[in-house]
Amino acid sequence: MREPNGHTAPSIESLEAFTRTWTMEDFASDTDSDYTSYWRDWFIAARGNEYFCEIDEDYLTDRFNLTGLNTEVQYYQYALDLVTDVFDMEVDDDMREQIEKSARHLYGLVHARYVVTTRGLAKMMEKFKQGVFGKCPRVICESQHLLPMGQHDIPNVSNVKLYCARCEDIYNPKSSRHNSIDGAYFGTSFHNILFQVYPALAPVKTQRRYEPRIYGFRVHASAALMRWQEERREEMKERLKARGLETGFEDEDEGEEELESEELEEGNGQDGIDDMFEGRMQAVQ
Amino acid sequence: MSSSSQAPESWISAFCSLVGHEYFAEVSEDFIEDDFNLTGLQSQVPMYKEALEMILDVEPEDASDEEEEEEDEDEDEDEMLDPEGKSYRQADAAERRHLRMASDLSVIESSAEMLYGLIHQRFITSRQGIQQMAEKYELGHFGHCPRVHCYGARVLPVGCSDIPGQETVKLFCPSCLDVYTPPNSRFQTVDGAFFGTTFGCLFFMTFPELDVGGDKPAPPPPAPLVDPLATGPSSTTAAGTKTARSSLSSSLTSPQPATAPHNTSASATANANPVPLPPQPDNINGVSPHNLAPGLGHGNIYEPRIYGFRVSEVAKTGPRMKWLRSKPGDANELDESAIWAAAQAAKAGAADADAEMPDQGAGEVEDEEMEGVGEVVAKGGKGRRRENGGGGDGGLNGNGNGVGVGTAVRAGSGGG
Numbered sequence: 001m002r003e004p005n006g007h008t009a010p011s012i013e014s015l016e017a018f019t020r021t022w023t024m025e026d027f028a029s030d031t032d033s034d035y036t037s038y039w040r041d042w043f044i045a046a047r048g049n050e051y052f053c054e055i056d057e058d059y060l061t062d063r064f065n066l067t068g069l070n071t072e073v074q075y076y077q078y079a080l081d082l083v084t085d086v087f088d089m090e091v092d093d094d095m096r097e098q099i100e101k102s103a104r105h106l107y108g109l110v111h112a113r114y115v116v117t118t119r120g121l122a123k124m125m126e127k128f129k130q131g132v133f134g135k136c137p138r139v140i141c142e143s144q145h146l147l148p149m150g151q152h153d154i155p156n157v158s159n160v161k162l163y164c165a166r167c168e169d170i171y172n173p174k175s176s177r178h179n180s181i182d183g184a185y186f187g188t189s190f191h192n193i194l195f196q197v198y199p200a201l202a203p204v205k206t207q208r209r210y211e212p213r214i215y216g217f218r219v220h221a222s223a224a225l226m227r228w229q230e231e232r233r234e235e236m237k238e239r240l241k242a243r244g245l246e247t248g249f250e251d252e253d254e255g256e257e258e259l260e261s262e263e264l265e266e267g268n269g270q271d272g273i274d275d276m277f278e279g280r281m282q283a284v285q
Numbered sequence: 286m287s288s289s290s291q292a293p294e295s296w297i298s299a300f301c302s303l304v305g306h307e308y309f310a311e312v313s314e315d316f317i318e319d320d321f322n323l324t325g326l327q328s329q330v331p332m333y334k335e336a337l338e339m340i341l342d343v344e345p346e347d348a349s350d351e352e353e354e355e356e357d358e359d360e361d362e363d364e365m366l367d368p369e370g371k372s373y374r375q376a377d378a379a380e381r382r383h384l385r386m387a388s389d390l391s392v393i394e395s396s397a398e399m400l401y402g403l404i405h406q407r408f409i410t411s412r413q414g415i416q417q418m419a420e421k422y423e424l425g426h427f428g429h430c431p432r433v434h435c436y437g438a439r440v441l442p443v444g445c446s447d448i449p450g451q452e453t454v455k456l457f458c459p460s461c462l463d464v465y466t467p468p469n470s471r472f473q474t475v476d477g478a479f480f481g482t483t484f485g486c487l488f489f490m491t492f493p494e495l496d497v498g499g500d501k502p503a504p505p506p507p508a509p510l511v512d513p514l515a516t517g518p519s520s521t522t523a524a525g526t527k528t529a530r531s532s533l534s535s536s537l538t539s540p541q542p543a544t545a546p547h548n549t550s551a552s553a554t555a556n557a558n559p560v561p562l563p564p565q566p567d568n569i570n571g572v573s574p575h576n577l578a579p580g581l582g583h584g585n586i587y588e589p590r591i592y593g594f595r596v597s598e599v600a601k602t603g604p605r606m607k608w609l610r611s612k613p614g615d616a617n618e619l620d621e622s623a624i625w626a627a628a629q630a631a632k633a634g635a636a637d638a639d640a641e642m643p644d645q646g647a648g649e650v651e652d653e654e655m656e657g658v659g660e661v662v663a664k665g666g667k668g669r670r671r672e673n674g675g676g677g678d679g680g681l682n683g684n685g686n687g688v689g690v691g692t693a694v695r696a697g698s699g700g701g
């Protein structure tokens with residue numbers, strides 16, 4: 001195997017590479033391929049990057065998956081080399097930084113594509129289950145786990161938001177370190193696809209809601225709006241029922257009970273003072 | 286004793302400057318000293334008198350002072366005698382007394398916090414207190430709504446219960462009329478009852494001129510969107526390739542469902558827009574239309590899409606919650622009494638009225654009743670209840686005691 005003419009004499013560079021590989025293997029046990037993901041490991045572990053999952057080496061090296069990104073990313077080839085740990089050029093610090101920045105951007109753009117693949121969805125689903133993306137701030141949603149999403153697929157338009165599948169609304173991340181992540185790195189489709197692929201993870205919806213009150217009495221302006229909204233809801237339920245579809249609300253007959261309890265409330269005017277959530281009927285006296 | 290140069294911090298301001306107590310107003314001593322404002326609290330708080338004294342920084346009475354001093358002396362003696370076991374009995378007694386004192390102190394301390402919270406609940410619904418909270422609100426002390434479509438609307442701390450020990454403090458957003466958990470966990474130890482269920486609404490009725498919307502960016506050019514609520518089956522297509530996805534315009538809409546939405550009244554058409562809105566009222570149910578839940582309605586409802594295609598409501602995991610964030614484009618749709626009157630007129634006009642809309646008639650009568658009986662209406666300036674409410678600043682109200690709120694707050698007579 002070895003040729004005697006000195007070609008195999010290890011150069012400084014390959015020694016470094018060897019050492020690096022060796023060190024990485026020491027603690028990175030479950031990599032996707034033989035090669036260690038030095039840059040990606042760093043990126044995933046960096047504070048503020050909790051929302052990202054690790055993109056498989058295979059995915060990153062398949063040029064088909066990167067179609068069109070070469071025009072999106074400055075220093076595309078260098079950035080790609082850096083992300084895949086094959087960048088070995090000597091560059092000055094400014095350039096290095098530029099390439100770093102491009103690498104992060106590239107990773108984000110590929111990430112948006114990766115998370116709608118089977119592997120990517122599975123990885124994000126695990127993170128979702130663990131609550132890595134946080135919990136819905138809406139009180140009625142009872143800490144429903146969130147998913148990251150973008151309002152746009154084009155980068156540099158808006159930052160990442162968090163989607164709650166229980167109230168079907170989107171929220172700003174609590175932490176400022178997440179508020180600077182580009183929403184396009186997750187895209188507009190991923191979170192919706194996830195529940196199509198894993199329908200069992202979709203939470204049941206609730207019709208319970210907060211009711212503004214004063215001394216136990218509903219306030220007319222908001223109550224009238226809520227009645228209007230609830231009419232819209234009932235219309236939707238009718239449309240669904242007409243097609244023989246489930247409404248997806250918890251405890252579907254709760255609606256009727258609610259109405260009855262409301263009437264009772266009107267009657268004695270005492271109920272509900274301590275019970276702001278319609279539909280939860282613990283009478284505290 | 287007290288030096289004139291540096292007044293010691295009062296218990297109240299110390300309490301309010303604790304981490305996690307940022308939402309609290311500083312209740313004025315006048316308010317606490319007015320017994321009327323404390324009605325009924327005696328039975329709710331253990332060691333009430335001591336707790337009240339602690340809140341007001343009242344020096345302990347002379348008798349107890351002496352007692353304390355004596356005790357201290359006792360203790361010193363005890364410590365010296367104890368090792369020899371000579372006065373074991375005495376030491377034991379002193380120790381027990383000491384322990385009791387210490388535990389009493391912690392009981393008093395926590396009672397004082399409870400009492401302060403309960404007084405606070407009343408204080409912030411008084412004219413003086415609500416004013417103080419308004420200043421905090423304006424300064425953004427309570428934070429902003431986390432909901433994207435509320436565009437950073439300012440929120441207000443509220444309780445979901447008036448009874449302590451049930452729920453922690455929440456944040457009410459006037460822009461979406463919903464409540465949220467404070468973002469910082471330090472507020473998750475603050476009792477919601479210390480803010481109470483009434484304060485949130487009362488606040489916005491008291492200051493109807495406050496602009497409750499957030500900083501909404503200039504509206505984008507109107508897209509030819511169909512009202513989401515009126516839409517039946519739209520295309521749910523998980524097809525679409527990677528290359529195609531960015532080119533798919535977000536304005537893709539699907540044809541109207543064959544089953545036209547019945548009974549949607551004007552809601553669908555109002556939003557579908559080129560149709561101009563009918564003249565809008567200055568005031569709808571006591572609120573200026575632009576200030577009624579500005580974070581809701583068309584353009585403020587999240588619309589799930591997959592590769593640019595709207596996810597249909599009839600899809601298994603399709604949207605089911607848009608109603609929660611919707612609002613009629615035409616505020617007149619919320620004028621229930623006008624609608625009811627119109628319906629009555631139509632009914633009277635039609636010969637076969639009964640056959641035509643029996644259900645609606647009954648339902649609307651109920652609504653009408655609700656309006657009069659069970660709900661609080663802020664009719665313009667009448668929302669400033671404290672001004673004509675009784676008892677000057679002392680106008681506190683316990684549960685269900687809110688007579689004089691706006692117009693009609695009457696209990697009973699509901700049954701029918």
Ligand SMILES: [Zn+2]
Nearest residue numbers: 136141164167
């Ligand atoms: Zn939610």
Ligand SMILES: [Zn+2]
Nearest residue numbers: 430435458461
């Ligand atoms: Zn809001």
